Amino acid sequence: MLTYSAPEPAGAAPHHAELNSPPEPCLACPRHAQLLDARQQAGYWKAMHQGALARLTAAQQEIEQLRAQLRLREHQLFGRRSEQSTSRPDHNPADPGDDRAATTDAPAPKRRRGRQRGQASPRRRDYSHLPTTTEDCDLTDEQRRCPCCGLPYQPFPGTEDGELIEVEVQAHRRVYRRHRYRPTCACAGRPGILTAPGPAKLLPKTRLGISAWVHALLDKYAFGRPSHRLLQDWRTIGLDVAAGTLTDGFRRLVPLFEPLYDAIVAHQQGEHRWHADETRWLVFVAVEGKAGYRWYLWVFRSDDAVAFVLDPSRSHATPEGHLGDTAEGILNVDRYSAYKALALVKAGQVILAFCWAHVRRDFLGVARAWPAQQRWALGWVTAIAELYHCNERRLEVREDSEAFAQRDLDLRAAVAALEARRAAALAEPGLHPAREKVLVSLGEHWSGLTVFVEHSEVPMDNNAAERALRGAVVGRKNYAGSGALWSGRLLAVMLSLLGTLGRWRLNARAWLTRYCEACAAAGGQAPAEAERWLPWNLSEAERQALAEEPARQDSS
Numbered sequence: 147m148l149t150y151s152a153p154e155p156a157g158a159a160p161h162h163a164e165l166n167s168p169p170e171p172c173l174a175c176p177r178h179a180q181l182l183d184a185r186q187q188a189g190y191w192k193a194m195h196q197g198a199l200a201r202l203t204a205a206q207q208e209i210e211q212l213r214a215q216l217r218l219r220e221h222q223l224f225g226r227r228s229e230q231s232t233s234r235p236d237h238n239p240a241d242p243g244d245d246r247a248a249t250t251d252a253p254a255p256k257r258r259r260g261r262q263r264g265q266a267s268p269r270r271r272d273y274s275h276l277p278t279t280t281e282d283c284d285l286t287d288e289q290r291r292c293p294c295c296g297l298p299y300q301p302f303p304g305t306e307d308g309e310l311i312e313v314e315v316q317a318h319r320r321v322y323r324r325h326r327y328r329p330t331c332a333c334a335g336r337p338g339i340l341t342a343p344g345p346a347k348l349l350p351k352t353r354l355g356i357s358a359w360v361h362a363l364l365d366k367y368a369f370g371r372p373s374h375r376l377l378q379d380w381r382t383i384g385l386d387v388a389a390g391t392l393t394d395g396f397r398r399l400v401p402l403f404e405p406l407y408d409a410i411v412a413h414q415q416g417e418h419r420w421h422a423d424e425t426r427w428l429v430f431v432a433v434e435g436k437a438g439y440r441w442y443l444w445v446f447r448s449d450d451a452v453a454f455v456l457d458p459s460r461s462h463a464t465p466e467g468h469l470g471d472t473a474e475g476i477l478n479v480d481r482y483s484a485y486k487a488l489a490l491v492k493a494g495q496v497i498l499a500f501c502w503a504h505v506r507r508d509f510l511g512v513a514r515a516w517p518a519q520q521r522w523a524l525g526w527v528t529a530i531a532e533l534y535h536c537n538e539r540r541l542e543v544r545e546d547s548e549a550f551a552q553r554d555l556d557l558r559a560a561v562a563a564l565e566a567r568r569a570a571a572l573a574e575p576g577l578h579p580a581r582e583k584v585l586v587s588l589g590e591h592w593s594g595l596t597v598f599v600e601h602s603e604v605p606m607d608n609n610a611a612e613r614a615l616r617g618a619v620v621g622r623k624n625y626a627g628s629g630a631l632w633s634g635r636l637l638a639v640m641l642s643l644l645g646t647l648g649r650w651r652l653n654a655r656a657w658l659t660r661y662c663e664a665c666a667a668a669g670g671q672a673p674a675e676a677e678r679w680l681p682w683n684l685s686e687a688e689r690q691a692l693a694e695e696p697a698r699q700d701s702s
Contacts, residue, residue: 211579214516214580218515225514273311316384317383317384324343326342327341346667348399349395349399350670352391354387354391356659356662356663359395360659362395364655367617367621367640367644370623370625371624373392373393373396377392396633400635400639401672403640404635405677406639406680407643409676410451410452410453410680413450414450415470415473417450419476419604420446420447420448420477421445421477421610421611421614422445422447422478422608423445423611423612424464425618426440427456427618427622427637428440428441429458429631430630441456442456442458442460443618443637445618445645450649450682451645451646452642452645452648454637454641456635456637465477466489469496474496475496476496476499476604478604478607478608480608485498497597498594499595499598499601500594500597501606501608502595502606503608504608505530506530509527512584513527519581536556536557537557539553554602614645621637650681651693652681656691660692
């Protein structure tokens with residue numbers, strides 16, 4: 147066996163401790179060279195192995211993230227659209243740390259459709275306000291005789307009556323004859339022939355009357371049907387209208403409704419509570435400086451009005467331009483960063499109230515994407531539902547100050563408990579990334595999520611804005627978008643008008659008919675002081691006449 151001792155320097159005392167230390171390799175010795183090479187190889191492969199393990203761990207984490215994202219996307223594409231709770235009966239929301247897979251839980255019993263057991267039957271609808279035609283149903287002479295002896299039956303007093311509801315749609319020509327008169331005197335300055343004026347037209351030099359234009363506007367912007375399908379429907383009743391006639395008519399209608407739209411925006415700027423949201427909208431027009439055709443349709447809903455804004459940008463400039471520089475109040479929004487960048491928010495003029503429905507969707511997303519985290523996430527969904535319930539109980543007794551104060555304390559206690567639960571969950575060691583993400587977001591938006599506590603008039607969510615966008619989304623699915631700038635303008639104007647009429651529960655067809663008649667009387671232009679036709683400027687009697695069921699009131 148080879149031994150090696152390094153020579154001691156001259157005059158130095160021998161160090162016996164160094165005799166027991168590992169010998170230094172001698173490069174001249176082949177075995178020592180092999181030992182050195184083996185050590186180097188071991189260190190190299192150990193480092194390579196550690197690097198491979200790190201990459202494998204990172205790859206596994208990335209795969210889990212991608213699988214979670216895939217499960218979420220599959221649910222978004224193919225899953226049920228309803229946001230009703232999917233919690234199971236045996237789910238315990240008080241156990242947020244239970245990570246058992248939800249596949250071991252029993253599915254919730256399926257709710258029977260229609261009227262539930264124990265509920266009262268719905269009241270039969272009344273159609274007595276509709277026009278009535280009477281039809282006599284009688285037996286034939288043969289049927290009024292006895293089949294055995296042939297003697298006739300005698301009439302019996304009274305009738306057995308019933309009714310059917312029929313809908314008949316037909317196009318007709320309204321032929322008008324303008325009578326002419328000639329003077330019988332010799333007075334100077336008189337016309338030779340005096341002709342009676344014809345009926346006022348909404349659009350001069352067109353044969354389509356007001357009822358046709360009102361029907362076309364409602365069909366597209368209230369019911370979301372493409373214009374070419376309306377034209378196909380009209381052909382089934384014998385009315386063949388060229389597509390260019392309808393398109394050109396829509397273009398000429400824009401100036402008639404724009405004054406109303408401007409008045410809606412001005413009125414909304416003077417209010418103090420709004421809901422805002424946005425969705426994509428295609429405008430197939432090449433705009434300098436903008437790539438592609440994706441625009442954005444913004445909605446602003448307040449107590450009195452609904453206003454839509456179609457803009458090529460999704461930046462904070464759009465809500466800033468709509469609300470103006472002097473707006474003050476509370477804006478219900480989702481957590482989109484453009485709202486946080488509003489100058490009104492930074493100046494303290496507008497307070498952002500964030501949406502609890504979006505927070506709930508975050509936890510539902512965790513439950514769908516990460517099966518092992520489903521029980522934990524659904525526990526938070528249940529806690530949010532309890533928070534909604536506490537707020538609803540508080541609002542039920544808003545007029546009773548004593549009861550309101552007590553339930554307000556209950557709500558504040560529930561909010562504080564939820565905040566403590568969030569802090570405790572976030573402090574847990576080894577927190578799952580999916581949990582951490584939603585909890586951090588919850589903490590960052592907590593001040594905006596609790597605005598409703600101090601302001602009981604503020605809703606907990608932004609569902610009102612999402613419901614206001616529903617009609618536009620239906621239209622987008624049916625006719626993709628707008629093919630011209632004026633078409634996009636008409637879309638924003640009509641959606642704003644129809645949404646505002648809906649806020650006041652006015653019959654859109656009756657209102658549009660009367661307003662278009664006023665435009666026709668003004669020579670095919672917007673009437674003077676058009677804002678007088680907006681709901682808040684109408685008298686109580688006018689609003690009653692234009693209510694959702696004016697025919698029933700007229701018949702009484």
